[in-house]
Amino acid sequence: MHTYFISDLHLKPEQPHVIKAFTEFMLGKVVHAEKLYILGDLFEFWIGDDAAGLVKAEPLLELMKQVSTQTECYFMAGNRDFLVREKFTELTGFTILSDETVIDLYGTPTLLLHGDSLCTDDIKHQEFRQTMMTNTEFCDQFLSLPIPQRIEQAQQARMQSHEHKSQVSMEIMDVSERSVEKAFSEHNVSQMIHGHTHRQNTHQHRNGVRYVLGDWHRTNSVMSATHDGISISNEAII
Numbered sequence: 001m002h003t004y005f006i007s008d009l010h011l012k013p014e015q016p017h018v019i020k021a022f023t024e025f026m027l028g029k030v031v032h033a034e035k036l037y038i039l040g041d042l043f044e045f046w047i048g049d050d051a052a053g054l055v056k057a058e059p060l061l062e063l064m065k066q067v068s069t070q071t072e073c074y075f076m077a078g079n080r081d082f083l084v085r086e087k088f089t090e091l092t093g094f095t096i097l098s099d100e101t102v103i104d105l106y107g108t109p110t111l112l113l114h115g116d117s118l119c120t121d122d123i124k125h126q127e128f129r130q131t132m133m134t135n136t137e138f139c140d141q142f143l144s145l146p147i148p149q150r151i152e153q154a155q156q157a158r159m160q161s162h163e164h165k166s167q168v169s170m171e172i173m174d175v176s177e178r179s180v181e182k183a184f185s186e187h188n189v190s191q192m193i194h195g196h197t198h199r200q201n202t203h204q205h206r207n208g209v210r211y212v213l214g215d216w217h218r219t220n221s222v223m224s225a226t227h228d229g230i231s232i233s234n235e236a237i238i
């Protein structure tokens with residue numbers, strides 16, 4: 001039996017080929033798997049479970065619901081879909097995990113995280129995490145706004161984020177070595193899996209192994225774990 005990990009699909013109506021690849025993956029591999037973990041940024045943006053229609057997510061939520069009746073499915077939010085709430089669980093049948101959760105992966109304690117918490121050299125992003133993403137008061141207030149107002153605010157935030165990304169170097173947007181080593185020791189694990197940076201790879205660190213998932217625009221990155229070990233492969237790009 002397999003356990004699959006994916007992240008950073010950034011699903012949006014403008015990219016039907018990614019939606020198609022996700023659908024085929026869910027109905028092909030995932031229905032026959034033991035577990036599926038989605039490690040964040042499944043959607044390009046999410047401004048509330050009541051606004052799923054904005055990213056034409058309804059058929060995808062239904063697909064997820066259908067698959068979750070056969071396979072144990074978990075969802076961890078990323079920095080784009082951190083406004084997922086209980087209604088999402090109801091609609092998809094997925095169990096929501098909080099960022100930085102340790103699971104038992106075939107006998108090996110494994111830290112799962114979206115990955116942006118490790119990018120501590122990116123001060124602007126850490127500010128965003130602190131004041132918005134992980135700030136319950138901010139999130140509750142934002143979700144209580146009428147949808148058009150939420151759209152407006154989200155668009156402003158995205159524009160600022162684009163501007164920021166064009167100004168900082170690629171190194172700053174990657175994980176910080178010190179934060180990775182700290183996460184291994186704080187969670188007392190020697191294996192972690194994350195996405196966010198879109199840089200599919202396997203890294204050996206002083207105190208553990210770090211598996212990084214790629215995105216679904218170029219690589220369709222899928223990590224597969226069994227009793228025999230872990231491998232990262234790439235789904236066919238249609």
Ligand code: MN
Nearest residue numbers: 041078079196
């Ligand atoms: Mn991300």
